Amino acid sequence: MVGSNADIKERVNAVRERIALAAQRVGRKPHEVRLVAVSKGRGVEEMIEAVRAGVDAIGENRVQEAAQKRALWPASMAVPWHMVGHLQRNKASKALDLFDIIQSVDSIPLADALSHLAAQKGKTLPIFLEVNASREGSKYGFPPEEAVNAAEAVAELSNLRLLGLMTIGPLTDDRAQVRGAFGLLRELRDKINETLKLGLSELSMGMSDDFETAVEEGSTMVRIGRAIFDLKKRPFER
Numbered sequence: 001m002v003g004s005n006a007d008i009k010e011r012v013n014a015v016r017e018r019i020a021l022a023a024q025r026v027g028r029k030p031h032e033v034r035l036v037a038v039s040k041g042r043g044v045e046e047m048i049e050a051v052r053a054g055v056d057a058i059g060e061n062r063v064q065e066a067a068q069k070r071a072l073w074p075a076s077m078a079v080p081w082h083m084v085g086h087l088q089r090n091k092a093s094k095a096l097d098l099f100d101i102i103q104s105v106d107s108i109p110l111a112d113a114l115s116h117l118a119a120q121k122g123k124t125l126p127i128f129l130e131v132n133a134s135r136e137g138s139k140y141g142f143p144p145e146e147a148v149n150a151a152e153a154v155a156e157l158s159n160l161r162l163l164g165l166m167t168i169g170p171l172t173d174d175r176a177q178v179r180g181a182f183g184l185l186r187e188l189r190d191k192i193n194e195t196l197k198l199g200l201s202e203l204s205m206g207m208s209d210d211f212e213t214a215v216e217e218g219s220t221m222v223r224i225g226r227a228i229f230d231l232k233k234r235p236f237e238r
């Protein structure tokens with residue numbers, strides 16, 4: 001059963017409040033953190049409700065699902081769509097047509113393909129590099145020690161605009177480990193800025209179970225699914 005739309009608005013407000021409190025704890029401003037509603041498995045009506053409640057962007061992790069929803073999306077409802085899931089190269093062209101930002105660029109061949117396709121379509125695509133900051137074997141993303149070289153390579157691609165780094169926190173209750181992974185992503189961004197002078201501002205990190213820690217560690221963009229759409233669903237059920 002779909003929860004009532006009033007619940008979605010309440011949950012968006014509650015998430016915003018928790019972001020604000022976490023930001024205050026470390027002397028940051030709440031508006032420094034954008035809220036992306038990750039809507040995989042949810043219907044268009046629920047997504048519209050989240051947008052009405054003021055989320056900054058929609059996040060999807062599958063090209064096919066996003067295409068189906070985009071076809072139903074009301075033209076009057078302007079909001080950026082972010083790709084946050086692993087992208088296969090053979091779907092890169094379709095992804096470029098559907099998404100405003102691709103957060104999950106996890107290989108140089110994929111970055112190359114996206115830049116070429118963007119050039120053909122007369123676009124410049126804003127992207128994030130995904131980093132496997134927790135080094136979990138099941139995850140996509142550049143290993144931390146390759147992040148600087150990857151940023152250097154991607155910065156040369158003429159039709160991509162690198163905005164920052166993205167990571168998925170480790171799936172553990174160990175808060176120190178979670179904090180460590182987010183702190184590492186921030187350090188990598190700062191190192192990239194120091195050595196390559198790219199001026200990257202963005203850190204996409206923090207999901208329903210760990211976004212407050214991510215905000216304390218410098219997140220500029222949290223990606224929230226369950227805490228907005230469904231409190232009952234377990235982590236990583238997809």
Ligand SMILES: *Cc1c(COP(=O)(O)O)cnc(C)c1O
Pocket residue numbers: 038040061084085168207208209223224225226227235236
């Ligand atoms: C599903 C997903 C999210 C949101 O996760 P929740 O735990 O539901 O908040 C964030 N980022 C990515 C890449 C996802 O696949």
